[in-house]
Amino acid sequence: MKITAKTKVTGLIGYPVEHSLSPVMHNSAFEALELDYCYVTFSVEPSRLEEAIRGIRALGIAGINVTIPHKEAVMKFLDRIDEEAREIGAVNTVVNKEGLLIGYNTDGRGFMASLNENCYFPQGKRVFIVGAGGASKAVAYYLSKEASELFIYDIDRQKSLNLVNHLKGHGKVSMAKVTVAEDISTIREADIVINATPIGLKPEDPSPVDIELLHKGQIVCDLIYKETRLLREASMKGCQTINGLGMLLWQGVFAFELWTGKKPPVEVMRKALMEALGVRLK
Numbered sequence: 001m002k003i004t005a006k007t008k009v010t011g012l013i014g015y016p017v018e019h020s021l022s023p024v025m026h027n028s029a030f031e032a033l034e035l036d037y038c039y040v041t042f043s044v045e046p047s048r049l050e051e052a053i054r055g056i057r058a059l060g061i062a063g064i065n066v067t068i069p070h071k072e073a074v075m076k077f078l079d080r081i082d083e084e085a086r087e088i089g090a091v092n093t094v095v096n097k098e099g100l101l102i103g104y105n106t107d108g109r110g111f112m113a114s115l116n117e118n119c120y121f122p123q124g125k126r127v128f129i130v131g132a133g134g135a136s137k138a139v140a141y142y143l144s145k146e147a148s149e150l151f152i153y154d155i156d157r158q159k160s161l162n163l164v165n166h167l168k169g170h171g172k173v174s175m176a177k178v179t180v181a182e183d184i185s186t187i188r189e190a191d192i193v194i195n196a197t198p199i200g201l202k203p204e205d206p207s208p209v210d211i212e213l214l215h216k217g218q219i220v221c222d223l224i225y226k227e228t229r230l231l232r233e234a235s236m237k238g239c240q241t242i243n244g245l246g247m248l249l250w251q252g253v254f255a256f257e258l259w260t261g262k263k264p265p266v267e268v269m270r271k272a273l274m275e276a277l278g279v280r281l282k
């Protein structure tokens with residue numbers, strides 16, 4: 001990659017960001033299409049978020065991704081929020097359109113694309129989501145348009161309730177019957193189970209779900225992009241499993257398209273991620 005005086009800068013704002021795979025994914029894509037862009041990371045403390053966003057305008061940064069813990073807080077500093085991101089209530093991608101900062105959310109679409117490319121389709125299915133934080137919100141928004149039933153379970157019941165009420169507030173798009181799962185054992189009735197908690201990020205983490213509740217025929221997804229204990233044990237029970245690497249890929253693909261207006265080189269981006277992790281995409 002050759003940095004020139006005209007190179008357009010994109011990047012990631014989060015805290016922390018040092019672990020991110022997005023630079024390798026996006027820089028490979030810019031190189032493959034010979035676009036004079038680069039992607040870097042910016043570690044931004046929560047108290048300095050507003051300053052950082054003003055910096056995007058001042059420095060003419062072309063676009064950014066936003067990650068933990070800024071996805072919701074960033075919204076009030078942007079000039080415009082795309083309708084879906086507004087309905088989800090979080091932004092993970094910002095486009096700088098001649099000084100106008102527009103916020104989008106590509107996480108949920110990324111998750112759906114990952115499911116679909118694995119030939120899993122949630123239409124008419126019963127879906128159980130563990131966790132009601134930021135990622136869950138984006139994923140639940142899209143699933144609520146397609147599934148027949150959506151159960152939300154968080155250790156903090158109030159968070160589950162808030163998400164359910166939020167989704168019900170979008171009655172015009174929601175097809176699914178959306179409810180708080182009072183008991184995690186409801187997971188037995190689900191066709192698709194999704195872990196949207198960070199439990200599993202560390203190798204020593206337990207599974208967020210009692211594996212005895214899972215059974216053959218279920219599709220078990222983890223938003224974490226590694227093979228977690230949940231996925232390993234679910235696979236042993238005969239479930240089909242899918243990790244979060246596909247979601248990471250596709251949210252990046254959609255962000256790339258928003259920034260450059262070009263058709264993203266999906267396989268180049270996938271290969272870059274696989275090489276960085278030394279794992280197979282599922």
Ligand code: NAP
Pocket residue numbers: 068107130131132133134135136153154155156159196197198199201208223224225244245247248249251
């Ligand atoms: P978050 O905002 O912290 O939300 C996680 C939620 O799960 C919190 O409400 C948390 O409650 C709850 N929780 C924790 N342990 C639980 C348990 N055992 N049972 C039920 N609920 C539990 O995190 P997030 O931003 O949504 O991210 C969630 C995961 O998705 C992370 O692992 C992240 O890496 C992953 N992710 C992946 C992608 C991708 O592209 N693949 C994109 C975004 C996120 P407390 O806050 O009370 O602990």
